[in-house]
Amino acid sequence: MIEIKDLYKKFGKNEVLKGIDLSIKEGGIFSILGPNGSGKTTLIKAILGMVLPDSGEIFINDKSLKNNFKYREKIDYLPQIANFPGNLKVNELIDMIKDLRASEATKDEELIELFKLQPFLNKRLVNLSGGTKQKVNLVLTFMFDSPLIILDEPTSGLDPISHLRLKNLIFSEKEKGKTILVTSHILSFVEEIADEIVFLLEGKIYFKGTIPELKSKTEQPDFEHAIASILSASYA
Numbered sequence: 001m002i003e004i005k006d007l008y009k010k011f012g013k014n015e016v017l018k019g020i021d022l023s024i025k026e027g028g029i030f031s032i033l034g035p036n037g038s039g040k041t042t043l044i045k046a047i048l049g050m051v052l053p054d055s056g057e058i059f060i061n062d063k064s065l066k067n068n069f070k071y072r073e074k075i076d077y078l079p080q081i082a083n084f085p086g087n088l089k090v091n092e093l094i095d096m097i098k099d100l101r102a103s104e105a106t107k108d109e110e111l112i113e114l115f116k117l118q119p120f121l122n123k124r125l126v127n128l129s130g131g132t133k134q135k136v137n138l139v140l141t142f143m144f145d146s147p148l149i150i151l152d153e154p155t156s157g158l159d160p161i162s163h164l165r166l167k168n169l170i171f172s173e174k175e176k177g178k179t180i181l182v183t184s185h186i187l188s189f190v191e192e193i194a195d196e197i198v199f200l201l202e203g204k205i206y207f208k209g210t211i212p213e214l215k216s217k218t219e220q221p222d223f224e225h226a227i228a229s230i231l232s233a234s235y236a
Contacts, residue, residue: 001026001148001179002047007056009042016042017053018203026147029170029180031190034200035231040183041080043200044150047181048077060148073103078141080152080183082133086126090117090136093125097140108143114165115139131157142169149173149180155189167193191223199227201234 007020016039024030034040045051047058049065049072058065065071084093098105112118115135120128128136134157141149151170155163170180170193184190190197191211199207199214207214207230211223220226 001061003059003062004043004047005057005059007043007046007058008054009039009046009051010054016203017046020056020203020205022198022205022208024179024181024198026179027174027177028195029174029182029193031182031184031194031197032200033183033190033197033227034206035234037202038200039203040200041152044152044181044183048072048075048150073101074146074148076141076144076146076149078137078149078151078154080156082137082140084125084133084136087124089122089124090128091121093136094139094143098143101144103144103146105143106145108139111139111142111169114169115162129157131159131162134158135162138166138169142173147178149178151180151182153184154182155184155186163189187224187227199230201230206230 002022002024004020004022007017008015009017020039020043032040032043042051046053049069060071063071088096094108098108112121115138117132117135117139120132125133125136138154141151154166158166167189174180182190182193194211196208196210197214198205207217215221215223215226218226218229220229
């Protein structure tokens with residue numbers, strides 16, 4: 001599904017990605033982890049075409065992303081911070097995004113019901129809580145039927161019931177054969193959903209594999225201690 005070859009990216013003198021080689025197969029849930037400044041966001045934005053690498057190439061379904069923006073129609077993306085126009089009502093925003101996307105939205109009503117957003121449809125976005133805005137963000141992301149879904153901190157602001165509904169939604173999308181990339185600081189969430197993790201450290205891939213493989217590599221009894229051991233070693 002995604003093939004990344006020798007990817008480099010600098011911002012000024014700050015080298016953020018340092019020769020990333022990564023292959024992500026089609027179908028499954030993959031979590032991209034790493035401390036702040038490790039290059040996670042830059043890598044995701046490079047896949048989305050929002051950041052142009054200095055060198056290296058990215059392929060999706062064997063097609064290079066260079067000078068090709070049509071591929072983005074096949075990606076559903078949930079940003080970490082959604083900056084909605086505050087004067088719009090929720091239903092107006094949903095309609096606007098449906099009009100902007102070339103593909104047809106097939107699940108908006110189902111998702112509105114799932115996240116219990118009916119009472120908020122006629123409310124302006126500026127008046128919504130952070131958690132409710134995140135539910136709107138999730139509806140906008142999942143209402144299309146794209147084969148690749150990228151979720152940046154999807155649990156942010158969610159109450160426990162919505163958190164559970166999101167997790168079940170992600171699993172249902174995986175069952176359809178979709179590829180899902182997730183970044184999250186909530187390690188328990190990652191452990192519950194991820195088939196594989198990719199751990200970035202200082203712009204390089206430190207580890208790619210399953211959580212049991214990471215625990216074996218770090219000789220730690222659980223996922224949290226495995227991640228802590230990597231970070232401790234990097235700051236030593």
